[in-house]
Amino acid sequence: MYVERASRLPGAVVWSRTVEDPAAGPVQPVLPDGCMDLLWNEGRLLVAGPDTRAYVPEGAPSRWAGIRFFPGTAPTFLGVPAHELRDRRVDLADLWPAAGVRHLTARIDAAPDPVTALEETALERAADAPPPDPLLRHLVAALDTGRPVAATADELGLGARQLHRRSLAAFGYGPKTLARVLRLQRALVLARDGVPFAETAARSGYADQAHLARDVKELAGMPLGELLGRAG
Structure with a gap:
């Protein structure tokens, strides 16, 4: 099941997806939309870069939470030019200090609602990031x-x-x-x-x-x- 809502972070939405039955039907591809996402997936924090083609999720059914950034707004938040992440899914620890990412991951893992915890993390980070162009x-x-x-x-x-x-x-x-x-x-x-x-x-x-x-x-x-x- 997929659910999304407007985020308290301007120019973003927060979403969650829970996949419980792998036999429920074909996987819906993630289509290019100009956006980038900060993702939590059961003990991992990742970044989905901007896509130029459909991305089909792989692996076992699981829980996801994410923040989808309005086109052009994620690079200043992440501190990485968007073209370096084009058509890629990368661990956040490859972009930010690993120790800090481990702390953030543990905090989100322990939260009653990973979506809200991920949003709080983004709000804290955005407060110190330069504004988008x-x-x-x-x-x-x-x-x-x-x-x-x-x-x-x-x-x-x-x-x-x-x-x-x-x-x-x-x-x-x-x-x-x-x-x-x-x-x-x-x-x-x-x-x-x-x-x-x-x-x-x-x-x-x-x-x-x-x-x-x-x-x-x-x-x-x-x-x-x-x-x-x-x-x-």
Whole structure:
């Protein structure tokens, strides 16, 4: 069962997932969304970097808790450029001092609610971290409405190279990939609401339904119809 709610940490949500029955059905892949997650998994703290392709969880059924950071906000919290974590799941102890991570892990393990304990940890860390680049939050908002990358860069007063460099550090990839990922997420919202695929493609910013189908297959690793079936 998956549950999420808005976090007390601005620009984040907290979530939990408990998998009890491995025979309940196919595993739902984690799709690219521009976000990064701080994860707790029964005695481990990990970081999920920004994905450019679907990630299929492996291993035995277990309990998870996580904080999902709004695109571009996790690197300052973690102290690591996003491109170093692209398409990776790494132990937090590889990024922060191991002794401190062991202490945090023990505290979360012992808490009645790992989700709340993980959120408290994030709030404490965020209080001492520099703020995210505010310009890139505007970039996300603009691209998520379907604005072209070049026009958005001009509006923000950024050259192409500068925008690409700052995007790599904040999102893990360039602005064109970010725009593509955000477009995929817009399409999935519509398709899951029952909007016909052709209309979903048009409203999301794809050239046509075939373009939508190709992009979903490449980013999600399966056709849109199969992906929606798994979500059920």
